[in-house]
Amino acid sequence: DAGITQSPRHKVTETGTPVTLRCHQTENHRYMYWYRQDPGHGLRLIHYSYGVKDTDKGEVSDGYSVSRSKTEDFLLTLESATSSQTSVYFCAISESLGTLALGEQYFGPGTRLTVT
């Protein structure tokens, strides 16, 4: 299994509070991704990173920000959590050949976030 950990694994928070989820990898992969999984929607990309300090938006980026100050860590922040952000969040990584990401992505175990 790819060395990907996510913390916390479970979190309950109140509407309006800031929340930060952490993804940590030991594979030294260039590309990292944040997805959310909701019933009836599959997995949807929130943000991704193609290098240290290099990030871009995905399909559902509103209300989320990310940061990557080190190769191994990719942080997802909800500045002011809302009930619509209750979800399971997955981090993923992928290898690269030069600057080109390879197609396969490997996922972490997920973080279940509940916003009350």
Add this chain to the structure above:
Amino acid sequence: DQQVKQNSPSLSVQEGRISILNCDYTNSMFDYFLWYKKYPAEGPTFLISISSIKDKNEDGRFTVFLNKSAKHLSLHIVPSQPGDSAVYFCAASEDSGAGSYQLTFGKGTKLSVIP
């Protein structure tokens, strides 16, 4: 508009028989296709992939078929085993321009293999 569609939310198959999971896509720019398996409370696990230049890829009990003209792919599992019971996600990707392949997922099909 959903670009990757898995129209069967669930599928039940007898142990030892073939499981066929289907996936349709609408974006002709997709050039790489993947299948993931997901158990409850775990992250998705990569299963098998296929490039758009191929029409078949096989890995043990798992075979993926791609029909580009129909924009359709399928995953065949032969023989099916109880441990294959999971949710299967179809995913597709295209080079976004930054060299990063963004995956677009279907909603998943829950496979139940009955002993």
